[in-house]
Amino acid sequence: MDFQQELNDIFEIIKDTLPAGVEFITYNIPSYSGNGSSGKSYFTIVDGKANRETIPNVLKSDREHRNNDINRRIRKAEFDITVAQEPGRFVVFSISKENGYSYRIATPEELVQFTKLDLITIVDPGMRKEVFAEVAPDKKTGKPDVVGRQILYYANGEVKEYTGVPASDFARAAFHALDGKLKFVYVMISETDVIIKTSPAIPGVTELYEINEDLTLDVSKIENIYEFLESFSEAKIEKALEALEANPEFKAKAEKRYGEFIKVRVGKEAGIESFEKAALTRKEVELFSDQHFVKKVISLSRLYEEECQTIVDFIGSMIMSHLDIHEFKKRMEATESEEELKAFYDVAAEKVKKGIQAEVKVYNKGWFGEISEMLANHKVEQLMFEKTDFSLENNDALKGFMFYLDLNKGRELYFDIYQSYFNNPTEFFWFLPNVPQTAWGDTTVKWPEYTLKFSRKAAYKINDSGRWKTHIPEPAGKE
Numbered sequence: 001m002d003f004q005q006e007l008n009d010i011f012e013i014i015k016d017t018l019p020a021g022v023e024f025i026t027y028n029i030p031s032y033s034g035n036g037s038s039g040k041s042y043f044t045i046v047d048g049k050a051n052r053e054t055i056p057n058v059l060k061s062d063r064e065h066r067n068n069d070i071n072r073r074i075r076k077a078e079f080d081i082t083v084a085q086e087p088g089r090f091v092v093f094s095i096s097k098e099n100g101y102s103y104r105i106a107t108p109e110e111l112v113q114f115t116k117l118d119l120i121t122i123v124d125p126g127m128r129k130e131v132f133a134e135v136a137p138d139k140k141t142g143k144p145d146v147v148g149r150q151i152l153y154y155a156n157g158e159v160k161e162y163t164g165v166p167a168s169d170f171a172r173a174a175f176h177a178l179d180g181k182l183k184f185v186y187v188m189i190s191e192t193d194v195i196i197k198t199s200p201a202i203p204g205v206t207e208l209y210e211i212n213e214d215l216t217l218d219v220s221k222i223e224n225i226y227e228f229l230e231s232f233s234e235a236k237i238e239k240a241l242e243a244l245e246a247n248p249e250f251k252a253k254a255e256k257r258y259g260e261f262i263k264v265r266v267g268k269e270a271g272i273e274s275f276e277k278a279a280l281t282r283k284e285v286e287l288f289s290d291q292h293f294v295k296k297v298i299s300l301s302r303l304y305e306e307e308c309q310t311i312v313d314f315i316g317s318m319i320m321s322h323l324d325i326h327e328f329k330k331r332m333e334a335t336e337s338e339e340e341l342k343a344f345y346d347v348a349a350e351k352v353k354k355g356i357q358a359e360v361k362v363y364n365k366g367w368f369g370e371i372s373e374m375l376a377n378h379k380v381e382q383l384m385f386e387k388t389d390f391s392l393e394n395n396d397a398l399k400g401f402m403f404y405l406d407l408n409k410g411r412e413l414y415f416d417i418y419q420s421y422f423n424n425p426t427e428f429f430w431f432l433p434n435v436p437q438t439a440w441g442d443t444t445v446k447w448p449e450y451t452l453k454f455s456r457k458a459a460y461k462i463n464d465s466g467r468w469k470t471h472i473p474e475p476a477g478k479e
Helices: 003-017 069-083 108-122 168-177 222-229 234-245 248-265 272-278 282-288 305-320 325-333 338-362 367-376 396-404 427-431
Strands: 024-030 037-039 044-046 049-051 091-096 100-105 128-137 144-153 159-163 184-189 194-199 297-299 382-386 414-418 437-441 458-462 469-471
Touching: 003 069, 003 100, 024 044, 024 069, 024 168, 049 108, 069 091, 108 168, 108 184, 108 194, 128 168, 144 168, 144 282, 168 184, 222 234, 222 248, 222 338, 222 367, 234 248, 234 272, 248 272, 248 305, 248 338, 248 367, 282 305, 282 367, 305 367, 305 396, 325 338, 325 396, 325 427, 338 367, 338 396, 396 427
Parallel strands: 297 382, 382 414, 414 437, 437 458
Antiparallel strands: 024 037, 024 091, 044 049, 091 100, 128 144, 128 184, 144 159, 184 194, 458 469
């Protein structure tokens, strides 16, 4: 499709409705999924500010005008053009009676200009807002993750802090403008001005934001080393690894704490030297928030495969740090009855929980310690899948994840699976003291391999309103 020709055709239809001497601008941003975009409404720049009050009806996207035939054609053309561009770019559309209708990729100068025009509208009179955003490529996809916080200073002297980055679109676009080298964005917003600094600076466009870190490390206490390792700071992690190399006793303890996690994330031969490569990003840490780990529930709803994998890898490796998965599997498959199975699981679970709690006691303030402490005390009664891609391979981490689900002895587990890919909960599904109940909605029922010598029953139903049924697989070795 000739995008510019489509814009030219639209312009010929609407040009007589446009006032003379005025340029109308909007910008859209293609999503990383490749099938969507987000954008702003049209505006003009008056006295250095974005004015959206005097926009011709044909360019308005509010409810009153959006169903107009030409308005729909405009929005479709802009959508098609936007999603055809590389993710993270600002696609600028401009239209005027004199210069026609065109699009372009925003320059670095325009990234800053448009971001300032947008941000200055989000503070009230007398208020200031500081934004601190870390930017880093996702370790698997290379897409820039943007996480951070904002501090609000109110006119009455009150100060509040929140998570979130209102300049995240700018951060992603600047990441590309700096060829993937952007690490940090700092923004100060007042009712009269917006200051944007980046690290590194965008030459000729932004000032440098200098990140000053105190790298003083007392290496006599292992919790200090753990604090540096779990800091998200490259410089601190490097300093901590140097300290571990100089102290074989502490290195062995660190490898006990992080070793299985590193192996799952990097490779079976990886050691503590690969900690930075294995470490969770701030965005990945957010997967373990109360959005997904609410009281008695783990919700994996609307998570992609890689997000599910992150949760499984952390939980599975945490279990594997205190349990030999392969030996446990052999022992469970040697049991002769459900009573024997439950008794052996309880012994193993108690050992694992004590191990996790002992590790948490050493240091529980970094991301690794905080997540481990939360998981050690999180009672699970429901595992939720809604539009979830849980098509993970049956590996040791997934087995460890399944083992974890009954670690804190909730009521009988209930798996709610709706419009989701849930390929293989592993044979460990059958090892849990109480076989989980499952509800399957608008998806295919898939039972894991059964490797026990004796029979167990699984209650399930199709859709929430369906009747309960019973699945009884054949015991292993029975012909």
